[in-house]
Amino acid sequence: MTFNISDLSTAEVQYYLQHLIAPRPIALASTVDEEGNVNLSPFSFFNLFSNNPPIVIFSPARRMRNNTTKHTLDNIRQVPEVVINIVTYDMVQQVSLASCEYSKGTDEFIKAGFTKVASTYVAPPRVSEAKASLECKVNEVKSLGTNGGAGQLVIAEVICVHIDDTIITTDRKIDQQKIEHVARLGGDWYARISSANLFKVLKPNTQTGIGFDALPESIKTSAALTGNHLAQLASVSQMPVRNSEFKDERLDAILHYFKPQNNLQYRIHSYAKELIDDGRVDDAWQVLLSTSTSVSA
DSSP states (O other): OOOOGGGSOHHHHHHHHHHHSOOEEOEEEEEEOTTOOEEEEEESSEEEEEETTEEEEEOOOOOTTTOOOOHHHHHHHHSOEEEEEEOBGGGHHHHHHHTSOOOTTOOHHHHHTOOEEOOSSSSSOEETTOSEEEEEEEEEEEEOOSSTTOOEEEEEEEEEEEEOGGGBOTTSOBOHHHHOBEEEOSTTOEEEOOGGGOOOOOOOOSSOOOOGGGSOHHHHTOSSOOHHHHHHHTTSSSOOOOOTTOOOHHHHHHHHHOOGGGTHHHHHHHHHHHHHHTTOHHHHHHHHTSSHHHHOO
16 A cells, blocks of 8 residues: 555554554653753654764654643753663563653652662763663754654763663673663554574675675576575675585485476575575575576576
């Protein structure tokens, strides 16, 4: 289906976009007003936009229901500082509770059962239970409109980072598998980023990949290899050549028991697919180069 945005209600636009543009990291933002009252609220319109200077942006959009602004935004206009506490799985239910629209002056730290910790450089406190917190000064609030649902971009510069020792390695790196980020999707849906669903994609930063157009036609049109598999084959810096010393017992068995008229190419490509999934791209190339039928146009 195709939708023209002008034909949709604001609620419909929100529904489709928030389900499609996901997962989104969640900023649990703590702020204070000019009287020192603390507010704590989560926002999934949030991300990192610059490293130098270190800039994060989140958006406490105007409410669609009645076009009012959120306490977080009101506080930031009074005291342009914020602590962004990174949301993880072990605190997600408390974060959801903090999202309730409590009346002005209510302390969501207390309502959601979080513990305040004094920040080092800014007035708002940080969340003790968070595995990471970013102390920020607000450089600008960029309004995208005055109607209900309009984003109000809080452009914040990170001036101090707090990271829990439990997710730091001995060489001062972050162990990605120990964080268990939580991300927002559409409606009531969330995502848990655990070690079971993490994977790496090596970046071809230093050398240019040969690209899809350099792949042999029979590989590009393979019934076994997906676009993800082809992309990994096409990421090598130069077209591989057959290594006469390459030995593989399973490949030998495939070549022995199957003939070209009995789906030999498909079986070779299927085996190459398994090797790619196992991170053995070089071996996959050697398997694909094993017979002339596997690379012929």
